Amino acid sequence: MRYWILALGLCWALGAQALPLVEKQRFALDSFTTQSGTTLKEVAVGWEAYGTLNADKSNAILITHFFSGSSHAAGKYSDQDPLPGYWDAIIGPGKAIDTDKYYVLSVDTLANANAFDPHVITTGPASLNPATGKPYGLDFPVVSIRDFVNVQKALLDKLGINKLHAVVGASMGSFQALDWAVAYPDKVERMVSVIGAGQMDPWTVYGLERWSDPIKADPAWHNGHYYEQGQPKTGLTKAVAYIIYDATYPDGFNSRYTPPTDAAPKSDIRAGYKSVDELMGHAAIRAHFQDANAILYLVRASQMFLAGYNGKLEDNLAKVSAKTLFMPASHDRLLVPKMARSTYETLKKLGKDSQYQEIDGVWGHLDGLVNIQSQGQVLKDFLDK
Amino acid sequence: MRYWILALGLCWALGAQALPLVEKQRFALDSFTTQSGTTLKEVAVGWEAYGTLNADKSNAILITHFFSGSSHAAGKYSDQDPLPGYWDAIIGPGKAIDTDKYYVLSVDTLANANAFDPHVITTGPASLNPATGKPYGLDFPVVSIRDFVNVQKALLDKLGINKLHAVVGASMGSFQALDWAVAYPDKVERMVSVIGAGQMDPWTVYGLERWSDPIKADPAWHNGHYYEQGQPKTGLTKAVAYIIYDATYPDGFNSRYTPPTDAAPKSDIRAGYKSVDELMGHAAIRAHFQDANAILYLVRASQMFLAGYNGKLEDNLAKVSAKTLFMPASHDRLLVPKMARSTYETLKKLGKDSQYQEIDGVWGHLDGLVNIQSQGQVLKDFLDK
Numbered sequence: 136m137r138y139w140i141l142a143l144g145l146c147w148a149l150g151a152q153a154l155p156l157v158e159k160q161r162f163a164l165d166s167f168t169t170q171s172g173t174t175l176k177e178v179a180v181g182w183e184a185y186g187t188l189n190a191d192k193s194n195a196i197l198i199t200h201f202f203s204g205s206s207h208a209a210g211k212y213s214d215q216d217p218l219p220g221y222w223d224a225i226i227g228p229g230k231a232i233d234t235d236k237y238y239v240l241s242v243d244t245l246a247n248a249n250a251f252d253p254h255v256i257t258t259g260p261a262s263l264n265p266a267t268g269k270p271y272g273l274d275f276p277v278v279s280i281r282d283f284v285n286v287q288k289a290l291l292d293k294l295g296i297n298k299l300h301a302v303v304g305a306s307m308g309s310f311q312a313l314d315w316a317v318a319y320p321d322k323v324e325r326m327v328s329v330i331g332a333g334q335m336d337p338w339t340v341y342g343l344e345r346w347s348d349p350i351k352a353d354p355a356w357h358n359g360h361y362y363e364q365g366q367p368k369t370g371l372t373k374a375v376a377y378i379i380y381d382a383t384y385p386d387g388f389n390s391r392y393t394p395p396t397d398a399a400p401k402s403d404i405r406a407g408y409k410s411v412d413e414l415m416g417h418a419a420i421r422a423h424f425q426d427a428n429a430i431l432y433l434v435r436a437s438q439m440f441l442a443g444y445n446g447k448l449e450d451n452l453a454k455v456s457a458k459t460l461f462m463p464a465s466h467d468r469l470l471v472p473k474m475a476r477s478t479y480e481t482l483k484k485l486g487k488d489s490q491y492q493e494i495d496g497v498w499g500h501l502d503g504l505v506n507i508q509s510q511g512q513v514l515k516d517f518l519d520k
Numbered sequence: 521m522r523y524w525i526l527a528l529g530l531c532w533a534l535g536a537q538a539l540p541l542v543e544k545q546r547f548a549l550d551s552f553t554t555q556s557g558t559t560l561k562e563v564a565v566g567w568e569a570y571g572t573l574n575a576d577k578s579n580a581i582l583i584t585h586f587f588s589g590s591s592h593a594a595g596k597y598s599d600q601d602p603l604p605g606y607w608d609a610i611i612g613p614g615k616a617i618d619t620d621k622y623y624v625l626s627v628d629t630l631a632n633a634n635a636f637d638p639h640v641i642t643t644g645p646a647s648l649n650p651a652t653g654k655p656y657g658l659d660f661p662v663v664s665i666r667d668f669v670n671v672q673k674a675l676l677d678k679l680g681i682n683k684l685h686a687v688v689g690a691s692m693g694s695f696q697a698l699d700w701a702v703a704y705p706d707k708v709e710r711m712v713s714v715i716g717a718g719q720m721d722p723w724t725v726y727g728l729e730r731w732s733d734p735i736k737a738d739p740a741w742h743n744g745h746y747y748e749q750g751q752p753k754t755g756l757t758k759a760v761a762y763i764i765y766d767a768t769y770p771d772g773f774n775s776r777y778t779p780p781t782d783a784a785p786k787s788d789i790r791a792g793y794k795s796v797d798e799l800m801g802h803a804a805i806r807a808h809f810q811d812a813n814a815i816l817y818l819v820r821a822s823q824m825f826l827a828g829y830n831g832k833l834e835d836n837l838a839k840v841s842a843k844t845l846f847m848p849a850s851h852d853r854l855l856v857p858k859m860a861r862s863t864y865e866t867l868k869k870l871g872k873d874s875q876y877q878e879i880d881g882v883w884g885h886l887d888g889l890v891n892i893q894s895q896g897q898v899l900k901d902f903l904d905k
Contacts, residue, residue: 273789276787277788336774337773337778337779337780338774340793344792352734380726391722393722395725402662404816411726439785473770
């Protein structure tokens, strides 16, 4: 009897909440020309899909991923997989992004930060340059948000998906989502920008620049030629720590790390704080599969971001025909809510159908990932309208 | 006739706003024992004073300075001095801190960041270690906010000032001000904490730690032994840029730096943004007279800060007898207003006379310096009560 109840509970849980196991697929292009004017051979990226594409291919939702993320937006790779997709809370059967209704797919970006993660497929500075047989390093061309969008579009073309029910992305993913709506307005019906912005400003350019500093300052970086000797681990770990720090907020951060009551730093200038060590340990885990050069390329792609790539934001937003929803996090210190709000206000001024809903929480920028379900109903209603 | 009006105007301006020329004075101690347990010989610091000490020495206001500052809180060193004191807006005849009524003084901290500024006198890692005849470097002991307070107290003792009408400080100066009120409650009648806090948390400890990263990552730092070869300029300049950045707020920052419309970074991964160069130029000017090691020591002094030095904040605040006023900046990202607010609330809970007034503005933390006059009347009324 108890087993039966357990089994029923499990079936309910699976039915209402879990996706079938997901798998990474590979999408390759023989040739891809970047916005910076370089033609790359042998471009390949990974992608995942959840749900079923309907007959007229009109139910696709594209999820565009954030700086440190990948196309693993939802689900598990195996029953024992300890790390489900980052937006499992909102993607799945019956959830805000309902995989019973929508075919949800996501694509690894070029120069993905997690270049050495066995579940990530990306072409970036760590990839072999066909011309030399060695990793590109800094000979890899500058890649842009528009390039990420164009790789995604090539995949959709191959799948015969001519229109997206929606494109939804957080942070750097929001840059891709909004750029989609500007670049291909006839293909995007709805756009959701979570913890996003319409363009960069000097403030954010420098905030991002700082992430590259510890990598470039590490003697093991060797101007990007480190693939034979090994990663500049000290610099990479610090960069990841900066990313974690800048993406959080005091209330959440302080709940996680040890208060500074340490004795040693009070008498030894060379001693450090336990909380700093804890953060470094956390960053080292995250950095394990990451490529230091890829971080430099994603910093640049983000610094360059302007929805529409060239021109002026307002002129570019005039091209948007999608309904849009902006969901910044109230305490975001990295992409401050004002950035999303001003983009939303410009769209409204242009007479567009646009919504604005902040996500509250103690984690700042990170609330766009860990606390998105608090606005799940708003998202669901938007996707249904 | 016009000249006469001009002269009258000038007299009025001088009478109402200007201080007489100020001069740096030197205060030396033959021996000073730090909280970390080291006895230093030949400790010397600079100090300045504005206004006149009254007969019973009851009108002294001590100004404690911020991280990058010095005892030059007000006035000019010469008629042509292009850099008046940082709080000229509130210190002077008829101003919020009225030098017609009060004797206002300020003291350079130990390990002052501006160790090579001809107008700063400080004992720190760049000072000669009497034991070796060479600069201390990292052999200088860890110094704390309490040590800064105790040097100031030694000066006041020498001047015969037994009671402070008030102690007023911004940022790291607020740490000293509040520590004064806890350490010597019978000597402090009023305490004003501007853009301050009661103690550090893991969030702020790491924010400060990041300022030391570029210095330590600079190969020219040599574990602090660089005085013969010269400063680690690259690391020091980056550290100062981090300090500027963390002490500001997007609205103000973006009004000052060039928007990221640069062409070169879009096609060259090695190219940089004009706004970043501008910030580095600004930082290089500020870094000109600074000592890289001193920044490490001030980072540590700040990280260690707890009003009362040891124990628990609430127990320590129970010792305060001063009236207190907390003036955080509404948009402060470095010492978030919550830190001042919670200290104020604890004092209120303990039945103390405490006030709270935020400073608004577009500069964040920096509003405590550049926009303090917006709350000048609140400050004036507090000092008069």
